[in-house]
Amino acid sequence: MIRHPHAGEDARRLAEAGTVLLTQVGSGVHGTAIDGQDDRDELGLCLEPVEFVTGLARVRTPGGREIAFEQYELHTAWSRSRGLAEPSGPGDLDVVVYSARKWARLAVAGNPTVLLPLWVPDTEVVRVTAAGRELRAQAERFASRTAGRRFLGYLRSQRDAFAARRTRARAASRDGGAAYDAKRATHALRLGLQGLELLRSGRVTLPVPAPELAELRQVRRGEWDRRHVEAWIAELEADLAAAVEVADLPEQADRAWVDAWLTRSHQEFWAAR
Template identity: 55%
Template sequence: MTGDRSLPPPFDHPHASAQARAIAERGTILRAQVGSGVHGTSIACQDDRDEMGICLEPPEFVTGVARVPAGPAATATVPFEQYHRHTAWDRPGGLANRSGAGDLDVVVYSTRKWARLALGGDPTVLLLLFVPDEEVVVRDGTGAELLAHADRFVTRVAADRFLGYLRAQRAAMTGRSGAHTDRPELVAEHGFDVEFAMHALRLGVQGVELLTTGRIPLPVPEPDRAYLRRLRRGRCRWPRWSRRSTTPRRGWWRCGTAPRCHPGPTARGSTAGCTARTSPTGRPSADARDEGPGRGMRSGPSGGRSVVRWCGGAGQPT
């Protein structure tokens, strides 16, 4: 699948030099949409487009012999790790601009940095392994081989990372603990940032799915997707969605403990291991389905933290 590899032009940003752009374009092995569009939670005429890619950098940048300029006119240099560009920067205001409808936010990571983030359980980075074909912009033979081994990047480390991201979204939604929201108009209208709320619950849904099946289904399956869209539109009051997010019988948090997947990279950097019991299609195997969510799974390295507790405590903020 060889789509358009071109990226937005360079900009005065440490990871947006012309040389970094050239490396990213020439070496791209995989690039796809990873934002609200791929989750199925976008709202017409409101969302930008988020894309993520992976590139194979030249050997001299892997060894550190070569570096890239820290911007188009910079004399300082930085190691090549990514090309990062928002088209919103092209408008007056530059880097301070918030992306909006029609904007493109794209980052192409070096293979080394992407693998490091993926093995660390980064929720956004892991999405790239499960994006459906219709959302893929570029995928060559190397990218296809990487996707064929997606299970090697799914470890129990992801549990804590999903939990951390969920809590961060929840804190930003309520403004607690010094968290900042850049959408004050949503807080003024609904009493909390409904977009952060939607992302917090989405992370819970996808984290449970990843830890029970070893995959993240995209877009978010129904009926969860419809609920997330209603929440984002401000049609769900705080107590209503808070109760839903923490009620096991609703099917949102009935995961129990972390599955039988590899605990994470070893000291030697091994990524070998297994995910939850799945069939060749990536769905739960028959015995896993018979046992039901949260049953027949071994405890994680921390003694089996229940996913029911991921939200960090439910209820109205104080």
């Protein structure tokens, strides 16, 4: 039995009933997925019934505890013999649906992954309601220098993991140079490119545009020499750090608009129920 606290049946029903936006995220939507090597990631947000927002209602976990609802998770890898210890692999599905309130907190703080549903192409939208369409139409309200700093922080985290080889190397350079973790490297580079675009234009294009996408896919396949990968990461990090300071964007997301959207969307959801 899956004992993850956010995988309970109560959480699933609540998430499914209130989902306003669910999209593909991850390498599939960035354009960096390699056929047969990646899982599918989906991320969304849902509105909660009134008793969960203004009252004391809770959801029951698979272990029998009652907790406040914040998100629902589904990971098909958990159905295999190792359960929660089983990592996702090729062909697996990973779904996370946040409460709209938690999603909004993460989004206004500039979390790069949480922001992705605002920009994915229509073809990558799994489910959307009028409230979700309004959110996507107002995506520019989440663009901020704070978000740029979060992209920079995520880049540095991936860079450090890549440099320290904290995970098993997945590729070796074509010319016989030192092996490197191609997936970590691709994440770091992609975050740099997308962070720069956000700071310069107020949005992120998905998948990553050409010609950089072709280069990212080469890195993902381990075709670049490690030294060249490290040099590109360092260049993007420096450019992103500089761009944060001069970007023509507000310091913070439009919290007033987000707050109004949350209030209005919940009220309309409750009235419809």
